[in-house]
Amino acid sequence: MTQPTAPILALKAVSHSYPEPSRGMLEVLKDAHLEIRAGERVAILGPSGSGKSTLLSIMAGLQRPTQGEVLWSGESLSRLPESALSRLRPEKIALVFQQFLLIPHLTALENASLPLELRGVARHEARTTARAQLEELGLGARLDHFPRMLSGGECQRVAIARAMVARPELLLADEPTGNLDPTTATQIFELLLSLPKIQGRSACALVLVTHNEELAARCDRRIRLADRHLTEERG
Ligand SMILES: Nc1ncnc2c1ncn2[C@@H]1O[C@H](COP(=O)(O)OP(=O)(O)OP(=O)(O)O)[C@@H](O)[C@H]1O
Numbered sequence: 631m632t633q634p635t636a637p638i639l640a641l642k643a644v645s646h647s648y649p650e651p652s653r654g655m656l657e658v659l660k661d662a663h664l665e666i667r668a669g670e671r672v673a674i675l676g677p678s679g680s681g682k683s684t685l686l687s688i689m690a691g692l693q694r695p696t697q698g699e700v701l702w703s704g705e706s707l708s709r710l711p712e713s714a715l716s717r718l719r720p721e722k723i724a725l726v727f728q729q730f731l732l733i734p735h736l737t738a739l740e741n742a743s744l745p746l747e748l749r750g751v752a753r754h755e756a757r758t759t760a761r762a763q764l765e766e767l768g769l770g771a772r773l774d775h776f777p778r779m780l781s782g783g784e785c786q787r788v789a790i791a792r793a794m795v796a797r798p799e800l801l802l803a804d805e806p807t808g809n810l811d812p813t814t815a816t817q818i819f820e821l822l823l824s825l826p827k828i829q830g831r832s833a834c835a836l837v838l839v840t841h842n843e844e845l846a847a848r849c850d851r852r853i854r855l856a857d858r859h860l861t862e863e864r865g
């Protein structure tokens with residue numbers, strides 16, 4: 631049952647291992663506990679290969695952990711079949727990646743409206759919502775541009791618009807500024823930090839993986855992943 635006070639996302643004693651052809655199992659996460667609440671902006675830091683992307687994909691229900699439980703608003707994902715998870719995910723979680731992952735033959739507007747159209751929202755309505763979202767992110771003059779005609783920062787803003795258009799409760803961003811120059815990276819970071827606040831979206835939380843300590847320091851919480859363990863930095 632969904633509890634009104636439950637965190638948007640909780641990990642309870644989550645461990646994850648990958649099978650390794652020669653050495654048995656590679657344990658990436660061990661006994662991880664984490665709660666994310668509405669409006670929180672959480673940075674995940676950790677060395678390359680420490681398991682940050684794995685952690686995000688477990689949060690998003692894209693991978694099931696080998697042990698432990700993932701809960702969305704108090705509901706355990708282990709009890710949900712894959713079909714129910716796929717139905718629930720778009721309302722709950724959106725993802726943004728380093729590589730933008732825009733569809734090359736679709737315009738900015740078509741890319742951003744896609745999640746709504748895939749959910750059966752009428753095309754006109756989906757595009758109206760997507761247009762408003764793109765305008766809000768400063769892309770009003772780029773609606774009909776294809777990704778190849780956009781700068782890296784613009785592509786990432788389209789990807790963020792596409793992520794936000796379905797009003798997810800949680801935005802997961804995996805090194806979203808990794809492919810951008812420092813100035814553009816800072817702008818995109820500022821934009822991401824502002825998302826939980828804009829348009830009265832007080833229920834939105836942000837979890838972002840970054841290697842940039844300075845930017846991470848601007849988040850409400852900082853969590854380090856190293857040697858399979860999550861450690862929250864205080865202060
Ligand atoms: N599907 C998979 N099968 C086997 N091993 C995997 C798989 N995915 C990831 N790994 C391994 O798990 C470890 C953690 O990978 P992950 O991609 O989560 O790290 P990361 O912290 O995101 O790294 P980076 O900062 O380089 O993106 C790595 O050693 C990686 O090789």
Ligand SMILES: [Mg+2]
Binds near residue numbers: 682683684804
């Ligand atoms: Mg990664």
